[in-house]
Amino acid sequence: MHLPTRLREPPSPPPCRLHSNTASNLLSLNRPNNFLPYSAESISRISLHSYGCRSSSHTRPSKLTEIEADTNEAEEEQSDFDKLKRKVEALGVKIDSCTPGQYDLLYCPKCKGGRSIQSLSFHISQHWSYAMWRCFNLNCGWAGQVFADKSKTGESVRLEPLCDELLAYFSERMISKETLERNNVMQVVGGKKVIAFPYRRDGLLVGCKYRTIEKKFWQGKNTEKTLYGVDDIAEADDIIIVEGEIDKLSVEEAGYYNCVSVPGGAPQIVSLKELPTPEKDTSFQYIWNCRDYLDKASRIILATDGDIPGQALAEELARRVGKERCWRVEWPKKDEVRSFKDANEVLKNLGADAVRDAIDKAKSYHMQNVD
Numbered sequence: 001m002h003l004p005t006r007l008r009e010p011p012s013p014p015p016c017r018l019h020s021n022t023a024s025n026l027l028s029l030n031r032p033n034n035f036l037p038y039s040a041e042s043i044s045r046i047s048l049h050s051y052g053c054r055s056s057s058h059t060r061p062s063k064l065t066e067i068e069a070d071t072n073e074a075e076e077e078q079s080d081f082d083k084l085k086r087k088v089e090a091l092g093v094k095i096d097s098c099t100p101g102q103y104d105l106l107y108c109p110k111c112k113g114g115r116s117i118q119s120l121s122f123h124i125s126q127h128w129s130y131a132m133w134r135c136f137n138l139n140c141g142w143a144g145q146v147f148a149d150k151s152k153t154g155e156s157v158r159l160e161p162l163c164d165e166l167l168a169y170f171s172e173r174m175i176s177k178e179t180l181e182r183n184n185v186m187q188v189v190g191g192k193k194v195i196a197f198p199y200r201r202d203g204l205l206v207g208c209k210y211r212t213i214e215k216k217f218w219q220g221k222n223t224e225k226t227l228y229g230v231d232d233i234a235e236a237d238d239i240i241i242v243e244g245e246i247d248k249l250s251v252e253e254a255g256y257y258n259c260v261s262v263p264g265g266a267p268q269i270v271s272l273k274e275l276p277t278p279e280k281d282t283s284f285q286y287i288w289n290c291r292d293y294l295d296k297a298s299r300i301i302l303a304t305d306g307d308i309p310g311q312a313l314a315e316e317l318a319r320r321v322g323k324e325r326c327w328r329v330e331w332p333k334k335d336e337v338r339s340f341k342d343a344n345e346v347l348k349n350l351g352a353d354a355v356r357d358a359i360d361k362a363k364s365y366h367m368q369n370v371d
Helices: 063-089 164-172 177-182 245-253 282-289 291-295 308-321 343-350 352-360 365-370
Strands: 034-036 040-042 103-106 120-124 130-135 143-147 157-160 186-188 195-201 204-211 217-220 238-242 259-261 299-302 326-328
Touching: 063 130, 063 143, 130 204, 143 204, 164 177, 177 245, 238 245, 245 259, 245 343, 245 352, 282 291, 282 308, 299 308, 308 326, 326 365, 343 352
Parallel strands: 238 259, 238 299, 299 326
Antiparallel strands: 034 157, 040 217, 103 120, 120 130, 130 143, 157 186, 186 195, 195 204, 204 217
């Protein structure tokens, strides 16, 4: 399979028009010493039990604790809903028909969709903590973001450009400074060498994921469940999906920008249960939240890790996006028995041409399973 050469050109970034009332809540990724309006929540405290996903949580709370936590969470959500509704309706947007965690099309209060169409893409986070929107009327383009309660975001996390040590860390993995800057990869201020991967959608910040050199991961409390680099596939007819942010950067080094990464959590095994409804498919909510991008693609190239969890992830993704349009990348052999694990391992050991060659030779998902 040979991907069109046009996919090797970086896509134009979407314009980031901010409403004056929300500008103070947003992260400007083009400036040093940025502030991120999300508190850090360790992924080790997030248990992914559905479909046997990897989980670092080893303690299970009592039933009474779970009930109390559910009650408190419900009360907080109701409070956030009331606050968010007041703030959004003050802008002229009615959200009674909106579904949390999904994207709804509404009439834009600024241009009325040219008085004929619902041009405003409006999103409310799963727990009513924030809302974001964008009008797709070319003569309007109104966009913004508002939080239910800014105080609940916790202490702001300050970001700055990567230090020499972290630049060297990426350089050892064959990731260039140019690629890092294009993807706004930064570090947390404070000298702890914490890498930050901002998640954006339509040019707006929707969350951030962090990692240390020692591979400790965590994420912002209000991070939206979405694919990393989703703006890069807005116009793509072929979409490459990998298993980590560094793998996405590695594929870009090989010349392909039409690549996204899952936000985390590869299943240990493929679920034998019937596919749940999108609303209940919590472990793969990021797929349903990005369905508008994925639905228009002709081919989806699954370039996940070559280990058992990576293979299980590829199968679960294929079940949701349609196996008939999926292609599977096989990473090259390391020796007679083993293969390289992922895109970055191939890039480090064999170079960009080998990554590109593996993607170009991806097999039809059905054909690979027959093999």
